[in-house]
Amino acid sequence: MRLSSPIYKLKRQAKLLARDNEIRLHEALNQMAKNEGFKDWSHLAFSYSKTTPAKEVMSQLNPGDMVLIGARPGHGKTLLGLELTALAEKSNRTGYVFSLDYNEADVWDRFEKLGFDPKEHERPVFVDTSDDICAAHIIERLRNAPDPALAVVDYLQLLDQKRSNPPLVEQVRALKEFAVKRGAIVVMISQIDRVFELSSTNMPSIEDIRLPNPVDLSLFDKRCFLHDGEVQLATAA
Known part of the structure; x- marks a missing residue:
């Protein structure tokens, strides 16, 4: 329907x-x-x-991929990330959600609204909302995963909010190196600059990513943008 x-x-x-x-x-x-x-x-x-674009996105992801999901607030980027996590088991992966934006109850509530029931899955989905989340924290958790991981990080711009954490560009590079080495898939949810809403385009692009601190966006193999119910997935040139 x-x-x-x-x-x-x-x-x-x-x-x-x-x-x-x-x-x-x-x-x-x-x-x-x-x-x-x-x-x-x-x-x-x-x-x-059953009809979500998450299945199409998932079918195009490869071991070692770093994926960027970008959208303005309220356009479904977190929802898509959670859907990918719920689909991880079908690709023989263990799903992880690392969120610096939501608490654990909020994440599970969103899963429930998606119709995702962890009791119906053989592999668990892990939700981590620690204030210590950074690249080193994520890598440590994934290093001990029994299966290749699909990790969703919510979100990119918060990874270096603590002054004690390394610069954002170093963290993204470390996650990319780990993903390639271990065959993991790392999905990063990203903010889109609000000036996009004043533009005449109907879909954000890599130029619209909000970057208060420098990041080498070429480290992302796939870029997925959402706006007004539409989804656009592209492979980095």
Whole structure:
């Protein structure tokens, strides 16, 4: 069943509905789902997961890849990252989420809304929301993984927020070297500069990545951009 709007827009509408009618968010989400012809939000999310672009993106990822996912807030970049993590098992990988933006309860809540149930998977998905997250922390966790890892990092611009952490460019290079050596896939979620919204283009590009500190963007093998429900995946030249 085709949705009347992209799922991220339905979530926005549900938040407004919850606020305007003074009801809980899950009640508003379920109401939105019923309007779309589903019995509840979990049903809608599960159906959506079968047609999500995450499967197409996943099919184009190779061992050792560094992947950049960029979008403005509310356009589904974190959702896509979590969907890729949930699909890791199908590629004989262990999924990891490293988030400096959300707490652990928030991450699992988003997984639940995607219809992802870890009990139905043979391999666990690991969620790490430690304040110590940086390249060295991520590499240490992945080094002991029993299978090749698919790690989603949320997000790029926060890795060097602690002055004690190495410069961002050094961390990205270290993660790339580790991914190549161990056959891991590292997906980094990235902010897009707000000036993009003033441009006439309909999709962000590598030039729109917000870089308060320098990064060698050529280290990313794949670049995936999202905007208004559209997804564009490109391989680095």
